[in-house]
Amino acid sequence: MSPQPLAGTTVLDFSRVLAAPLATQVLAELGATVVKVERPGSGDETRGFEPRLPHGESAYFFAFNRGKHSITLDIKDPRGRDLARRLAARADVLVENFLPGTMERLGLGYAVLAESNPGLVYVSASGFGQSGPDRDRKGYDTVFQALSGVMAATGEADGPPVKCGVPVADLSSGLWVAIAVLSGLAGRAAHGLGTHLDVSMMDVQLSLQALGAARLFALDEDPVRTGTEHPGRVPSAAFQAGDGHWLHISGSDQHWGPLCAVLELPELAADAGLQRNAGRVAQRDRVMKSLRAAIARWDRDPLVQQLRAADVPAGAVRSLREALADPHTAAREVVGRFSHPTEGEFPALRTPLREAGGPPPAPGVPPLLGADTAGVLGDLAGLTEAEIGELRAAGVI
Structure with a gap:
């Protein structure tokens, strides 16, 4: 595997918060050029999430947005939507995690964009998928843990249900978004056409219940809380x-x-x-x-x-602090560092994929809001400096 297996792949990233941004960060650190499209003025809402660093940046945002290029673009403005279509025409992949139907209403749905770019791999990540009675329902990590039965099976037998110690719904869904992108690119390489892929966070959580479902299907037993004990193995x-x-x-x-x-x-x-x-x-x-x-x-x-x-x-x-201090963790170089333009040197957990015997991918640098707007619009959309200035003055970018 090349250290940059996705070099030459352009990803247009309309996603926010955690699940899909994790996926596009993985793609970026494997070599893809990821253009993160953010709202002018505020950007991805996680830029304001705790914990905050001394110069105001969010460590939460840093955790899932490394290695990307940030542009600001108001896609509610017709001029912003036109620019988004021009960028999509040059992209290999588009990732979005709006409620189903949102991108279609903006004229940025797969059917429209595929007319000018039939090779586009378009991934829609949402809480409940693009179809079904709950398609318009908003969702959050712990709500998915509750709805999928994961929370009911977590905790001590004589205690209440509890959430997992990490945001398992968001993290596992992000990995499936990455799988969707890679499968779409593989399919395009085989037959030349892109595709529209539907990743439902609820579907992903139910897929994590494979062992519990096997017990339910085989024995008609709903999984119950057993603390750290395995229901089918002792000890x-x-x-x-x-x-x-x-x-x-x-x-x-x-x-x-x-x-x-x-x-x-x-x-x-x-x-x-x-x-x-x-x-x-x-x-x-x-x-x-x-x-x-x-x-x-x-x-x-x-x-x-x-x-x-x-x-x-x-x-x-062990605690997280103990786990990260372990000599094996150090030998595997799990913790890397990047140099941020305002916050300086900062640690990061590396993307856990490497060529056997080779170094792990270097952590990318999280972008400042809109830092790459002019460069991306000039290179990918062909705008002149004067046109970019006019759009900036109008608040479109």
Whole structure:
């Protein structure tokens, strides 16, 4: 894979907030030229989100908009819409995440743009998709977690439903937007034509329920909250060690004997009924009680070391700060840095894709609002400096 596999690909990005901007950031850091179209004056609303940096920029915006070119364009103005059509005629990909029908009403829908650019890969990302009774319904990450059953299955058995610790609906949907773009480009390479792809955040969340749905389809059991315990495997759970710290163990049949040996549980090791997972699931309460008591006699880190030495899958439950400080994280260069024109040097989590044996993609720089307007409109739309000045004076850009 080339370090810049998408070099030469132009993406016109009308998306805002998190899911689709994550996708276009991935495309940018894989070499695509991503032109982020923002509202004059305010831009993407996440430019105002917390946490804010010393010179006013948003670290939230920084997390999902690296490596892009920012232009400001009022697409409610006929002149702005005309410019958008001219830009789309030169683009390979267009990504938008407005409510269904919005781009069509503005004369920027796929059917119109494909007339002048039949190779355009057009991706519409929305909460509930381009069809169905909920197509006009707005959606948010935690609402999708609730509606899809993800929230109902998250939390302790005797506690209330809880959201995931990261915005899983937004993040997973962003990855599917990126998949949509790449599949559209692959299809165009094969047959020469673009396509209109529909990514529904609700559909994506339901797709994450594959294992739960398999249990529902097979056993007619709706998934329930089990905390960190796996509903179909024992042991697979977080345990508290004697020093108060937590670790997670997730073992299969081949790990059962070594686990019992490390924890000095000969009675469990000798029990023929516990040699297979089905038997341990059937005696879950007994097994978990014994494991908790044995683990409570250890400090966490020495126990993790012993379990790893015995090839038992186990790991400390760490904070983000601890995870980023890990030597393996450092060796993989997961955290990079970029130099911003107003905020200076700033850390960033790199796009996690690289050629084997090669360096990871360098983090791009998040753009200042409208910083690339004149350059993009000159290069891609063919406007003169005088025309750009007139549009700026009129508030169109």
